[in-house]
Amino acid sequence: MNVQKVGSRGYVFTFEDPYKLNIYVIDGDKHTFICDTGFGSDSVNQILDYLKEHSIQSEPFVVFNSHADYDHVWGNHVFEGSDIIAHELSPEVFQREGEEILEKYGEHKKGEVILTPPNKLFKDKIVFEDEGIEFYHSPGHTLESSSCFDHREKILFVGDNIESPFPYINFLNLKEYATSLREYLTRNADIVISGHDEVMYEDNLIRENLHYIEEIESGKVSRNNFTPKHLGIHFNNVKRLAELYKEEGEKSQSIRFFQEALEILEEAERKPAIEEEMEKIRKIIEKL
Numbered sequence: 001m002n003v004q005k006v007g008s009r010g011y012v013f014t015f016e017d018p019y020k021l022n023i024y025v026i027d028g029d030k031h032t033f034i035c036d037t038g039f040g041s042d043s044v045n046q047i048l049d050y051l052k053e054h055s056i057q058s059e060p061f062v063v064f065n066s067h068a069d070y071d072h073v074w075g076n077h078v079f080e081g082s083d084i085i086a087h088e089l090s091p092e093v094f095q096r097e098g099e100e101i102l103e104k105y106g107e108h109k110k111g112e113v114i115l116t117p118p119n120k121l122f123k124d125k126i127v128f129e130d131e132g133i134e135f136y137h138s139p140g141h142t143l144e145s146s147s148c149f150d151h152r153e154k155i156l157f158v159g160d161n162i163e164s165p166f167p168y169i170n171f172l173n174l175k176e177y178a179t180s181l182r183e184y185l186t187r188n189a190d191i192v193i194s195g196h197d198e199v200m201y202e203d204n205l206i207r208e209n210l211h212y213i214e215e216i217e218s219g220k221v222s223r224n225n226f227t228p229k230h231l232g233i234h235f236n237n238v239k240r241l242a243e244l245y246k247e248e249g250e251k252s253q254s255i256r257f258f259q260e261a262l263e264i265l266e267e268a269e270r271k272p273a274i275e276e277e278m279e280k281i282r283k284i285i286e287k288l
């Protein structure tokens with residue numbers, strides 16, 4: 001675990017196993033705010049030990065879940081008895097996929113995990129006025145995705161709404177997603193913290209992610225300067241959108257995105273797995 005001080009009262013705890021993940025802690029006047037809880041009790045206990053050692057523990061804790069994906073909530077149970085704040089759609093996600101995901105990604109578990117949904121829900125926001133802390137709904141990466149803004153320090157924590165190089169699209173909510181990213185820019189944050197990137201001291205990545213979401217929504221993403229990493233994420237996003245539109249019965253949109261997925265594969269080096277995938281997509285398009 002790596003610890004980085006951000007501003008005068010923020011700490012970013014970064015874990016690298018099984019992959020990079022940030023947990024953001026704010027040493028408030030009356031509360032210690034814990035933004036996301038990581039891969040299980042071990043993630044949280046390492047942080048609690050650090051806070052104790054450095055005399056920055058000032059209970060009561062207020063826990064915030066940026067969204068209900070497992071890597072952001074598996075340490076919730078350690079804070080049983082504390083307020084665990086999240087958007088009102090969050091408990092449904094726990095109920096719908098909590099157990100299944102726990103099984104599927106069990107090897108990512110660090111220490112103990114007892115699925116514990118949030119117990120204090122908001123629709124738009126919860127503000128701790130005298131602490132200068134705001135938790136608010138900012139849908140994008142998921143429908144319940146929410147953010148934390150420290151007004152005193154101008155530090156914005158965005159969960160997985162921002163990712164390098166591209167965000168992952170999971171829902172047909174691109175307009176909403178773009179609105180959330182535009183809102184971020186109006187905050188004029190000095191520091192931006194996301195779930196899986198380095199701490200950012202400028203808002204470039206917000207702008208780049210916004211540009212990408214706008215382009216993909218309008219259906220004209222230029223792939224000219226894409227690295228293989230860009231292309232890989234973009235392919236997944238395009239295919240996901242095609243499938244989502246198919247589920248919604250929006251045929252022409254679905255075909256459009258399946259065709260782009262096919263184009264990307266046609267430009268790739270021909271390997272048996274790629275040929276196979278191309279054949280699958282051609283069959284889906286035929287049937288549509």
Ligand SMILES: [Zn+2]
Pocket residue numbers: 069071072160195196
């Ligand atoms: Zn995540």
